[in-house]
Amino acid sequence: MNKTLIAALAFVSLVFPASAESISDRVAPCLACHGERGTSATENTPSLGGQQAPYALIQLFMFREKLRVFEPMNEMAKSLTDDDLRTFSDFIAALPKPAPPADAADSARMARGETLAKQNRCNTCHNTDYSGKENVPRIANQREDYLAKTLAEYKDNSRHGYDATMADVMQTVGKDQIGELAYYLAHYR
Amino acid sequence: MPAISFASRRLLLAGAVFGAFTLSAVAQQPASPPAAPAAQPLPPGSPMIGRPDNEAAAKLAPVAPPPIPAAADKLPLAKLKVPAGFNIEVYASGMANARSLAQSDKGTVFVGSRLVDKVYAIADKDGKKSVKVIASGLYRPNGVAFKDGTLYIAELSKISKIEKIDDVLDNPPKPTLIYDKLPKDEAHGWKFIAIGPDNKLYVPVGQPGNNVLHDADHGQIRRINLDGSGAEVYAVGVRNTVGFDWNPETKQLYFTDNGRDWLSETVPEDELNRVTKAGEDFGAPFCYQGNIIDQELGWGKDCKNYTAPVGLMGPHTAALGMRFYTGSMFPKPYKNAIFVARHGSWNKSQKQGGDVVLVKLNKDGTVKSMEPFLTGFLEDNKYVGRPVDVMQLKDGSLLVSDDWNGAVYRITYGKQKVAAK
Numbered sequence: 001m002n003k004t005l006i007a008a009l010a011f012v013s014l015v016f017p018a019s020a021e022s023i024s025d026r027v028a029p030c031l032a033c034h035g036e037r038g039t040s041a042t043e044n045t046p047s048l049g050g051q052q053a054p055y056a057l058i059q060l061f062m063f064r065e066k067l068r069v070f071e072p073m074n075e076m077a078k079s080l081t082d083d084d085l086r087t088f089s090d091f092i093a094a095l096p097k098p099a100p101p102a103d104a105a106d107s108a109r110m111a112r113g114e115t116l117a118k119q120n121r122c123n124t125c126h127n128t129d130y131s132g133k134e135n136v137p138r139i140a141n142q143r144e145d146y147l148a149k150t151l152a153e154y155k156d157n158s159r160h161g162y163d164a165t166m167a168d169v170m171q172t173v174g175k176d177q178i179g180e181l182a183y184y185l186a187h188y189r
Numbered sequence: 190m191p192a193i194s195f196a197s198r199r200l201l202l203a204g205a206v207f208g209a210f211t212l213s214a215v216a217q218q219p220a221s222p223p224a225a226p227a228a229q230p231l232p233p234g235s236p237m238i239g240r241p242d243n244e245a246a247a248k249l250a251p252v253a254p255p256p257i258p259a260a261a262d263k264l265p266l267a268k269l270k271v272p273a274g275f276n277i278e279v280y281a282s283g284m285a286n287a288r289s290l291a292q293s294d295k296g297t298v299f300v301g302s303r304l305v306d307k308v309y310a311i312a313d314k315d316g317k318k319s320v321k322v323i324a325s326g327l328y329r330p331n332g333v334a335f336k337d338g339t340l341y342i343a344e345l346s347k348i349s350k351i352e353k354i355d356d357v358l359d360n361p362p363k364p365t366l367i368y369d370k371l372p373k374d375e376a377h378g379w380k381f382i383a384i385g386p387d388n389k390l391y392v393p394v395g396q397p398g399n400n401v402l403h404d405a406d407h408g409q410i411r412r413i414n415l416d417g418s419g420a421e422v423y424a425v426g427v428r429n430t431v432g433f434d435w436n437p438e439t440k441q442l443y444f445t446d447n448g449r450d451w452l453s454e455t456v457p458e459d460e461l462n463r464v465t466k467a468g469e470d471f472g473a474p475f476c477y478q479g480n481i482i483d484q485e486l487g488w489g490k491d492c493k494n495y496t497a498p499v500g501l502m503g504p505h506t507a508a509l510g511m512r513f514y515t516g517s518m519f520p521k522p523y524k525n526a527i528f529v530a531r532h533g534s535w536n537k538s539q540k541q542g543g544d545v546v547l548v549k550l551n552k553d554g555t556v557k558s559m560e561p562f563l564t565g566f567l568e569d570n571k572y573v574g575r576p577v578d579v580m581q582l583k584d585g586s587l588l589v590s591d592d593w594n595g596a597v598y599r600i601t602y603g604k605q606k607v608a609a610k
Contacts, residue, residue, distance in 0.1 A: 057255070058253065058256050061257065062256070065306065066306075067304075067306060085257070086257075118229070119229035119230070119231060119232070120231065120235065121231070121235075121240055124237060124246065124247055124249070124250060125250035125251070127247075134252075134253070135252075135253035136250050160328075161375075162253055162256070162304055163251065163303075163304060164377075164378065164379075165251050168375060168376040169235075169236055169237075171234060171235075171236075171376070171397075172231075172232035173232075
């Protein structure tokens with residue numbers, strides 16, 4: 001992870017300054033971490049494909065303003081203009097949505113995850129197929145490690161949401177249930 | 190009160206045990222393709238309690254404003270409507286997530302925010318306005334209040350101040366902490382604050398969820414001395430108030446309170462409440478809008494044991510900022526009436542609110558009427574802006590903040606030199 005990170009950051013500082021670049025040149029460093037075709041192959045790094053543009057815009061804004069803290073992303077977003085934020089989020093939304101993992105999912109785990117997701121009405125806001133809407137992110141087929149990490153961070157409030165919604169939701173989701181939810185959402189079909 | 194916190198812990202525990210039980214039950218099933226499980230009851234305290242399992246409900250989610258403030262020429266000014274004889278103009282823009290308003294004796298307007306980390310000042314130099322960020326790196330600094338040269342700022346779980354603020358607008362020091370014995374819950378944790386006629390700072394602590402039992406530190410309005418000492422509970426049974434003011438005649442505190450989500454499309458309505466004596470209980474989460482016993486938590490309770498609201502503000506409309514109008518610019522019938530900003534609903538298929546209404550009172554301080562005043566923020570069931578707070582300027586004009594666009598509007602009456610809309 002660290003090696004990818006350093007490599008990507010080095011790449012970034014080489015590529016970034018030129019201003020008249022095309023959008024595909026400008027997102028190249030982003031996609032080095034987040035995956036070329038919308039699906040991330042990097043540990044703990046979210047897939048961005050098919051993400052809701054308003055959600056992506058909010059998150060990029062939050063990284064820029066250090067309202068959401070993750071050093072490499074804060075660094076990446078630091079000098080982006082408002083227009084850049086919009087351009088990047090629209091670009092992200094148009095990438096192909098991530099594919100579910102190829103291996104067959106463990107049906108017992110899927111059933112447990114589905115029970116939890118239904119019990120907690122995760123589909124209320126994230127849409128019935130977990131594709132998200134507006135400020136609510138797509139979570140279907142997101143990377144399992146990232147889902148588990150970020151849900152745990154909402155629960156202990158080390159990831160501050162834009163608003164209080166997910167902190168509130170996670171109050172009644174047990175720490176031991178996060179793994180099952182992440183597994184289910186990552187493998188959702 | 191300790192009894193309540195005990196009960197809530199027991200409930201949580203029961204939820205955990207129940208959860209573990211259902212889990213192991215599922216785990217024991219054979220690994221053959223399981224049938225799609227039916228929805229389990231929600232864990233106690235879940236923000237989704239009451240949400241029916243249907244398509245209409247699945248469409249609803251809290252609405253979030255765009256993070257970037259609208260450019261001055263993109264504001265929805267032309268869509269906003271005020272009654273005949275009134276004018277509306279942009280007072281200032283470019284303040285991401287502009288929320289609560291306060292005013293210094295020199296005419297500087299302070300603007301808090303909830304989703305960003307900043308407090309803004311709109312300085313007025315010979316009619317020329319400029320927006321400055323006077324504090325940043327704060328956590329949900331929704332509340333601002335001003336008294337005797339000092340600005341008070343309420344973050345999610347602390348209150349701080351900047352003295353002689355008008356002298357330091359261009360180079361303000363970091364705010365100094367005065368009070369932080371406050372819970373850190375995200376849900377309903379952001380705060381509106383104001384200073385009462387008793388010279389105390391009033392600080393609400395919302396209930397930590399949609400419809401939840403809680404300990405004695407939540408669901409209330411406190412008041413503290415301006416140095417942070419002497420905290421006492423002033424009103425309880427308060428779910429989430431984001432606006433209050435004192436009746437200029439009776440000096441009684443009036444406050445808006447937001448009803449719970451997911452009970453139905455039409456009830457409960459948000460409340461306009463009046464405190465007639467310290468310690469009064471306004472019913473949440475047991476009794477809503479004065480006459481609805483809550484379906485989950487109200488068993489064994491009776492609405493007659495709680496103070497009923499003096500006015501109902503519409504279902505899920507998010508009645509937030511409210512102030513009595515004491516100026517002389519607006520016509521006579523406006524005198525001592527209340528302007529209430531309704532942020533607008535999310536928990537409702539047809540959105541409602543997203544306006545500023547005028548509430549007129551009877552002689553005895555109860556509500557006589559409610560009528561629209563500023564409308565046009567809601568278009569095709571979508572927001573083009575959302576009013577949060579209202580505040581009267583010294584000249585009797587009225588400011589309205591809009592956290593969707595990051596702007597503050599000014600409403601005047603009669604022929605003004607300013608450009609009408």
